[in-house]
Amino acid sequence: MSRSRFEDERRPLHSHAGRGPIAWGILLAIPLLTAACTESPAPREVATTVVFKHGKLFGDTTAFEGLLGQFEREHPGVRVRSESLPAASDAQHQFYAISLSARSAEFDVLALDVIWVAEFARAGWLRDLSALLPAAERAQFFSGPIEAVTWEGKPYALPWFMDAGVLYYRKDLLDKHGFVPPKTWPELARIAQAVRDKESGMHGFVWQGKQYEGLVCNALEYLWSNGGGAVDSDTIALNTAANREALAFVRSLLTSGVTPEFVTTLTEEPAREVFGRGAAVFLRNWPYAWQLFEQEGSAVRGKVGVSVLPHFPGQRSAATLGGWQLGVSKFSKHPQAAEQLVKFLTSSGAQRVLALAYGYNPPRHALYQDGELLAVQPHLRTLETVYAHARPRPVTPHYVRLSQILQAEFSAAVTGVKTPGEALASAQREARQRLP
Numbered sequence: 148m149s150r151s152r153f154e155d156e157r158r159p160l161h162s163h164a165g166r167g168p169i170a171w172g173i174l175l176a177i178p179l180l181t182a183a184c185t186e187s188p189a190p191r192e193v194a195t196t197v198v199f200k201h202g203k204l205f206g207d208t209t210a211f212e213g214l215l216g217q218f219e220r221e222h223p224g225v226r227v228r229s230e231s232l233p234a235a236s237d238a239q240h241q242f243y244a245i246s247l248s249a250r251s252a253e254f255d256v257l258a259l260d261v262i263w264v265a266e267f268a269r270a271g272w273l274r275d276l277s278a279l280l281p282a283a284e285r286a287q288f289f290s291g292p293i294e295a296v297t298w299e300g301k302p303y304a305l306p307w308f309m310d311a312g313v314l315y316y317r318k319d320l321l322d323k324h325g326f327v328p329p330k331t332w333p334e335l336a337r338i339a340q341a342v343r344d345k346e347s348g349m350h351g352f353v354w355q356g357k358q359y360e361g362l363v364c365n366a367l368e369y370l371w372s373n374g375g376g377a378v379d380s381d382t383i384a385l386n387t388a389a390n391r392e393a394l395a396f397v398r399s400l401l402t403s404g405v406t407p408e409f410v411t412t413l414t415e416e417p418a419r420e421v422f423g424r425g426a427a428v429f430l431r432n433w434p435y436a437w438q439l440f441e442q443e444g445s446a447v448r449g450k451v452g453v454s455v456l457p458h459f460p461g462q463r464s465a466a467t468l469g470g471w472q473l474g475v476s477k478f479s480k481h482p483q484a485a486e487q488l489v490k491f492l493t494s495s496g497a498q499r500v501l502a503l504a505y506g507y508n509p510p511r512h513a514l515y516q517d518g519e520l521l522a523v524q525p526h527l528r529t530l531e532t533v534y535a536h537a538r539p540r541p542v543t544p545h546y547v548r549l550s551q552i553l554q555a556e557f558s559a560a561v562t563g564v565k566t567p568g569e570a571l572a573s574a575q576r577e578a579r580q581r582l583p
């Protein structure tokens with residue numbers, strides 16, 4: 148039997164998510180049954196299974212499975228088993244930290260949050276992927292994700308999709324009440340209040356206020372857009388006037404009612420749902436939400452605008468750089484096949500499919516000139532500029548420890564348990580004591 152017939156006969160059976168032992172049994176039996184009916188000998192190749200771990204996808208998985216099917220057809224003898232983890236970055240980090248420190252070989256390819264590469268590379272958990280990223284290839288990507296995947300001069304992952312905080316607004320309601328999208332945070336608060344007063348049952352502004360990684364991303368955007376931040380010339384510098392003022396503003400969003408108190412329970416998806424059912428004027432979220440707002444049956448379809456995040460008067464807008472990268476575990480038993488999968492899924496073709504199907508923003512510059520993509524996602528033009536200036540969270544192998552301190556203290560300030568000054572002072576003290 149020729150290799151291509153072998154591939155063709157497997158084609159209808161592609162189904163990656165949750166493929167159980169019975170399905171695998173059927174899949175493996177097919178070539179043998181077919182061989183019995185023909186004169187050619189059965190294929191002797193033993194399939195390599197590459198296990199790909201990643202966060203849960205939002206939306207219909209068909210396009211993603213289609214990509215994995217294409218990879219399998221282009222790489223005879225390699226199969227992909229895709230396994231989802233919970234959406235929250237913190238939960239995924241915990242899974243990987245436990246598995247990889249135990250040198251688990253249960254997965255080969257993993258999707259890494261932009262903040263983990265330094266930590267995982269330093270721990271020796273990732274393969275050096277320099278061969279997949281020669282200089283010419285590296286130049287195709289935005290610099291933010293390239294810096295994030297680089298540890299001591301070498302790439303340990305390839306950028307898969309990119310995130311930056313953006314502001315979603317109800318353009319129908321802003322038009323109706325004579326407003327344009329806000330440039331500053333105080334303007335946002337004023338518009339949210341005014342629209343809420345006229346439209347019953349609306350919240351003003353929702354975002355990610357739960358104590359988790361997403362809160363750090365949100366809070367840093369206020370600090371940065373007031374000229375502050377977490378680190379100044381390699382030193383933790385949290386308890387500054389700019390940061391106190393920015394956090395006081397965040398707290399005032401809740402006390403004034405612009406932001407509902409329940410924001411302190413929201414991660415990305417619940418916040419997206421509040422806005423998506425038409426119950427908020429403004430939302431801070433990542434770019435993926437756009438696709439879901441525009442899908443058929445959405446209560447806000449055609450009514451949503453996307454803009455850069457506001458800033459404090461006299462300062463500049465600052466979006467947190469987020470996004471996911473694909474790496475290969477040092478403990479993989481199939482590193483070559485795993486590297487091929489990483490190369491395939493981070494290729495321009497795969498990133499285009501993910502952008503069209505899921506609104507995942509490509510880290511490759513060229514796709515921001517792609518006519519078909521721009522026709523359905525015109526806001527990509529705005530995003531290209533946002534990405535060029537997006538700010539990384541502190542790049543250090545100790546980031547997760549720093550983040551845990553920030554999560555607790557930012558949360559205390561947002562909920563009013565501490566004043567911004569108290570929260571920032573203890574964050575600074577703890578970070579200086581507990582981080583090397």
Ligand code: GLC
Binds near residue numbers: 236309361364415468
């Ligand atoms: C998104 C971002 C990621 C960030 C996370 C926080 O997934 O891509 O970088 O850490 O949100 O919730």
